[in-house]
Amino acid sequence: ELKVEQNPLFLSMQEGKNYTIYCNYSTTSDRLYWYRQDPGKSLESLFVLLSNGAVKQEGRLMASLDTKARLSTLHITAAVHDLSATYFCAVWDFNKFYFGSGTKLNVKP
Amino acid sequence: DSGVTQTPKHLITATGQRVTLRCSPRSGDLSVYWYQQSLDQGLQFLIQYYNGEERAKGNILERFSAQQFPDLHSELNLSSLELGDSALYFCASRSRGQAPNEQFFGPGTRLTVL
Numbered sequence: 608e609l610k611v612e613q614n615p616l617f618l619s620m621q622e623g624k625n626y627t628i629y630c631n632y633s634t635t636s637d638r639l640y641w642y643r644q645d646p647g648k649s650l651e652s653l654f655v656l657l658s659n660g661a662v663k664q665e666g667r668l669m670a671s672l673d674t675k676a677r678l679s680t681l682h683i684t685a686a687v688h689d690l691s692a693t694y695f696c697a698v699w700d701f702n703k704f705y706f707g708s709g710t711k712l713n714v715k716p
Numbered sequence: 717d718s719g720v721t722q723t724p725k726h727l728i729t730a731t732g733q734r735v736t737l738r739c740s741p742r743s744g745d746l747s748v749y750w751y752q753q754s755l756d757q758g759l760q761f762l763i764q765y766y767n768g769e770e771r772a773k774g775n776i777l778e779r780f781s782a783q784q785f786p787d788l789h790s791e792l793n794l795s796s797l798e799l800g801d802s803a804l805y806f807c808a809s810r811s812r813g814q815a816p817n818e819q820f821f822g823p824g825t826r827l828t829v830l
Contacts, residue, residue, distance in 0.1 A: 702772040706759040
């Protein structure tokens with residue numbers, strides 16, 4: 608079965624620092640999605656990456672996709688407390704979405 | 717607000733009971749996906765419907781069933797409930813716009829089985 612692995616699972620960082628969340632997957636899919644979830648809330652779509660080399664940026668978040676390495680990254684620049692949430696990557700393959708375990712990000716003031 | 721609606725928001729019931737969760741997709745979306753999110757299992761895909769027909773099945777238990785009606789709303793039926801069924805249940809609908817297969821999630825139904 609397709610596997611989607613995120614790391615780290617937990618990330619505690621100071622405001623102003625940079626960090627990267629990694630998402631590895633085991634299929635040749637070229638469709639990768641990033642979502643954000645606040646505690647007790649629903650999932651909010653952040654980025655949709657549809658081809659090798661795709662890069663998308665929104666504010667302090669930038670996502671990229673390397674389909675050859677089967678790797679997507681979510682880079683956080685100069686983190687702020689408002690970015691504290693759980694981030695999920697998901698892969699689309701044969702009519703199904705496969706989600707990673709999520710990375711719980713805590714940005715400390 | 718994603719445009720996907722789910723009812724009820726919270727549901728508390730006892731083991732052995734049966735419940736029905738309801739989902740209405742965004743206007744224009746034909747696909748509905750159901751997910752279960754629990755602390756120990758993470759986000760698990762359960763089942764997908766497209767325009768009234770089942771399209772894909774994930775880790776859905778035999779005690780669970782779903783359907784999509786002609787008006788495109790969907791219901792997830794959970795029966796013979798067990799403590800382990802306590803979870804957040806999300807539905808999502810899929811866009812057909814510029815971002816193929818992008819899903820939009822509803823607010824979820826929190827099910828507590830006592």
